[in-house]
Amino acid sequence: MMNIKPTNFRYVLLLVSGLLITTLSLAQEKQQKTTTSRSGGSYSAGHAWFLNTGFGFSNHGIPFYIGGEYTGFHPDISVGGVFSYHNRWDNHKDRSAWTLSAVGNYHFNRLLNLSSEWDVYAGANVGFYGYSHANTGFGGGIQVGGRWFITDLIGLNLQFGGGTVSGGQFGVTFRL
Numbered sequence: 001m002m003n004i005k006p007t008n009f010r011y012v013l014l015l016v017s018g019l020l021i022t023t024l025s026l027a028q029e030k031q032q033k034t035t036t037s038r039s040g041g042s043y044s045a046g047h048a049w050f051l052n053t054g055f056g057f058s059n060h061g062i063p064f065y066i067g068g069e070y071t072g073f074h075p076d077i078s079v080g081g082v083f084s085y086h087n088r089w090d091n092h093k094d095r096s097a098w099t100l101s102a103v104g105n106y107h108f109n110r111l112l113n114l115s116s117e118w119d120v121y122a123g124a125n126v127g128f129y130g131y132s133h134a135n136t137g138f139g140g141g142i143q144v145g146g147r148w149f150i151t152d153l154i155g156l157n158l159q160f161g162g163g164t165v166s167g168g169q170f171g172v173t174f175r176l
Helices: 006-029
Strands: 049-057 064-074 077-090 093-107 118-131 137-149 154-161 168-175
Touching: 049 077, 064 093, 077 118, 093 137, 137 168
Parallel strands: none
Antiparallel strands: 049 064, 049 168, 064 077, 077 093, 093 118, 118 137, 137 154, 154 168
């Protein structure tokens, strides 16, 4: 049976909580930009950056991820990076895995005539990965996901795909 080492999980949970609180504070302080119409608008709603953070789905522990996407150079494409990490206690050994990847996504909002409240995307990632019990390497994957912005600045994100330490991710997205 797999057991997650409690002390490592507490540190990850503390880190995620701190990042979330800091980001929420910064998002509230930031002067609100003029946004596009909420019907048939841009997925970025006039904001140039997305900050994503949350947890992943995996049968090897509970991964944590944080990443950013730049949305300002094309109305339907974003590029960015993501860092994923997980730690688990398995067979009396401390095991960890991480990825550092570049990501690119195509956003279907204009094509599907979706409001800026929603963001449906698909893309690819490529980067480095490492495991405490094996070699570091280079790999890639594809992803598909969606976001629902509950305010103009804060949304919930659900993504499925490979190339990270998890098969999927659930978290929060902030428009900056």
